[in-house]
Amino acid sequence: MQIIEKYKHETAKDYVLRLLQSNIRTLELAPGSQISENELSAVLGISRTPIREALAELSKVRLVEVVPQKKTTVAYIDYDLVEEACYMRNTLETALMEPVCQLATEEDLVGMEENILLQKRYLETHAKEKLMEKDDAFHRAFFEISRKMEIYRLMQSLMIHFDRVRTMSIDSVHDLKIVEDHEAILAAIRKRDSKQAQKLLAAHLARYRVDASAVQEKYPEFFPQ
Numbered sequence: 385m386q387i388i389e390k391y392k393h394e395t396a397k398d399y400v401l402r403l404l405q406s407n408i409r410t411l412e413l414a415p416g417s418q419i420s421e422n423e424l425s426a427v428l429g430i431s432r433t434p435i436r437e438a439l440a441e442l443s444k445v446r447l448v449e450v451v452p453q454k455k456t457t458v459a460y461i462d463y464d465l466v467e468e469a470c471y472m473r474n475t476l477e478t479a480l481m482e483p484v485c486q487l488a489t490e491e492d493l494v495g496m497e498e499n500i501l502l503q504k505r506y507l508e509t510h511a512k513e514k515l516m517e518k519d520d521a522f523h524r525a526f527f528e529i530s531r532k533m534e535i536y537r538l539m540q541s542l543m544i545h546f547d548r549v550r551t552m553s554i555d556s557v558h559d560l561k562i563v564e565d566h567e568a569i570l571a572a573i574r575k576r577d578s579k580q581a582q583k584l585l586a587a588h589l590a591r592y593r594v595d596a597s598a599v600q601e602k603y604p605e606f607f608p609q
Contacts, residue, residue: 385407385412385413385427385580386406386407386410386412387403387427387428388402388403388406388432392505395434396430396431396434397434397437397438398435398438399428399430399443400424400428400430400434400435400437400438401438401442403428404419404438404439404442404448404578405447405540407545408442408447408448408458408544408548409544409547409548409551410425410513410516410551411548411551411552412607413458414458414460414606415458415459415460415461415605415606415607416426416457416460416588416605417457417458417604418455418456418458419439419448419456419457419458420456421435421439421456422435427522441541445529445541445542445544446459446462446465446545447459447541447544447545451561458609459463460606461548461549461606461608462545462608463596465535465542465545466545466548466549468542468543468545468547469542469543469545469546470546472542472543472591473539473543473546473589474541474585474586474589475588477523477526477589478530478582478585478586480526480527481526481527481578481581481582481585482578483530483580484526484529484530484573484578484581485572485573485576485577485578485581486576486578487529487530487531488520488529488573492525492529493570493573493574495525496522496525496566496570496573497570498521499518499521499525499566500522500563500566500567500570502514502518503518503519503522503562503566505564506518507560507562509558512551512554515549515554515584516547516550516554519550519562522566524536532542540572544586548606549596549599552599552602552603552606553591553598553599561588561591563588565584565588565591566588568584569581569585569588570585572584584586
C-alpha cells in the first residue's frame with residue numbers, strides 16, 4: 385500500500401478515506417485483499433475509530449465488504465457497478481461539452497495540449513500511474529472549465545469502480561487509444577463543435593466494454609468466481 389501525505393487541515397477520517405480510495409483505485413489494494421484496522425492504525429499512527437469510520441464509508445459504495453469482528457476485504461470487480469459509474473460519467477461529461485466549447489479559453493486549450501504531450505511520453509515509457517494522473521486531469525478540466533467542480537467531487541466514490549477497470553486496461557490492452565481519443569476530443573473543442581466532442585467522448589468512455597474480455601483474461605482473480 386502506498387502512503388500518501390496528509391493535508392494540513394484534513395481530519396483523520398478524511399485522510400484514511402482518501403488514502404484507501406487512492407490505493408483501491410490503483411489496485412495497490414487489490415480486489416479480494418484484506419484490510420486490517422490494527423495494521424493501518426500502526427502504520428499511520430491513527431486510532432482505529434477514524435479507520436473504522438472510513439471503512440464504513442467505503443462499504444456504503446460497495447468498495448469494501450465488512451464482516452464485523454472478523455475481516456474487511458476489498459470488493460471484487462462488479463461490472464454492474466462499473467456500468468453505473470460509466471453511465472454517470474458519460475451522462476455528466478458529455479453534457480459538459482457544450483459549456484466547455486463555449487467557455488474554454490486559449491489558456492485552457494494550451495493546458496490540455498500540454499497534458500496530452502505528457503500522456504504520450506508516459507504511454508511510451510509505460511509509466512502507468514503518471515499516465516492515469518494525466519488522464520484524470522484531462523477529464524477534470526471539463527468540470528473546471530464549466531465550473532462544475534462540486535459535481536466532480538460528488539461523483540468520485542462511484543467512479544472508483546470504473547477507475548479500477550481503467551487501471552487494468554492500461555496493463556492488459558495492447559492497442560490502447562487513450563491519447564488518440566483525447567487528441568480528437570480536444571480538436572473538436574478547439575473547433576467549438578460540441579456535438580462532435582460529445583460523440584467522441586461517448587466513444588472514448590465506452591472503450592472499457594470492448595476491453596472487458598482482455599481485462600478479465602489477464603486478471604481473473606479480481607472478479608467473482
